[in-house]
Amino acid sequence: TQLLEQSPQFLSIQEGENLTVYCNSSSVFSSLQWYRQEPGEGPVLLVTVVTGGEVKKLKRLTFQFGDARKDSSLHITAAQPGDTGLYLCAGWDNYGQNFVFGPGTRLSVLP
Amino acid sequence: NAGVTQTPKFRVLKTGQSMTLLCAQDMNHEYMYWYRQDPGMGLRLIHYSVGEGTTAKGEVPDGYNVSRLKKQNFLLGLESAAPSQTSVYFCASSYTRTGDEQYFGPGTRLTVT
Numbered sequence: 749t750q751l752l753e754q755s756p757q758f759l760s761i762q763e764g765e766n767l768t769v770y771c772n773s774s775s776v777f778s779s780l781q782w783y784r785q786e787p788g789e790g791p792v793l794l795v796t797v798v799t800g801g802e803v804k805k806l807k808r809l810t811f812q813f814g815d816a817r818k819d820s821s822l823h824i825t826a827a828q829p830g831d832t833g834l835y836l837c838a839g840w841d842n843y844g845q846n847f848v849f850g851p852g853t854r855l856s857v858l859p
Numbered sequence: 860n861a862g863v864t865q866t867p868k869f870r871v872l873k874t875g876q877s878m879t880l881l882c883a884q885d886m887n888h889e890y891m892y893w894y895r896q897d898p899g900m901g902l903r904l905i906h907y908s909v910g911e912g913t914t915a916k917g918e919v920p921d922g923y924n925v926s927r928l929k930k931q932n933f934l935l936g937l938e939s940a941a942p943s944q945t946s947v948y949f950c951a952s953s954y955t956r957t958g959d960e961q962y963f964g965p966g967t968r969l970t971v972t
Contacts, residue, residue: 781960788966790863790951790963790965790966791949791963792963793960793961838902844956847907848903848918849894849901849902851900851901852901
């Protein structure tokens with residue numbers, strides 16, 4: 749059982765559609781990070797959310813941290829082919845001894 | 860600024876052979892990390908370091924050793940490679956820990972036959 753679960757595992761949509769991906773845990777996180785990874789490369793940080801209920805916007809991407817700090821979501825408006833990639837949520841576990849990643853959502857945006 | 864670099868990019872080992880992966884960063888970061896990435900499992904932390912001369916175990920440390928003799932370098936060693944260690948290995952670094960961005964290298968694809 750992974751500490752962070754992500755859904756859906758795969759998502760294929762047409763350019764211009766909206767989508768939401770989810771990151772869930774039964775544990776409280778002091779902060780969560782979202783990374784995007786493209787094939788053959790390392791992950792790149794998109795955002796860090798720290799406060800329960802926090803909403804952050806990055807152009808067409810909107811990130812939300814749950815009130816209880818156990819879950820987070822990423823909403824993309826009007827998806828573009830350049831949004832294609834593996835989206836990973838991550839954070840330090842309760843004991844601060846292990847940085848954990850979710851298994852990721854693989855997004856494909858078709859032109 | 861090269862950021863985080865990893866050597867080598869690809870390697871094929873036979874079971875029982877040993878090797879060392881080298882990670883270097885030029886951002887003066889205190890923290891460095893080694894992860895492995897397997898299909899469907901995201902990234903899993905192997906070992907990390909909070910500063911020169913210090914190391915700590917992550918989620919999957921068995922079969923690996925690490926050393927941080929210089930602040931800018933973090934070495935990952937496999938003493939006796941096993942097929943289960945076939946994976947893509949990523950190194951990362953960050954200035955501090957809490958909430959700080961981790962900068963990742965391009966990865967090393969290791970195959971153990």
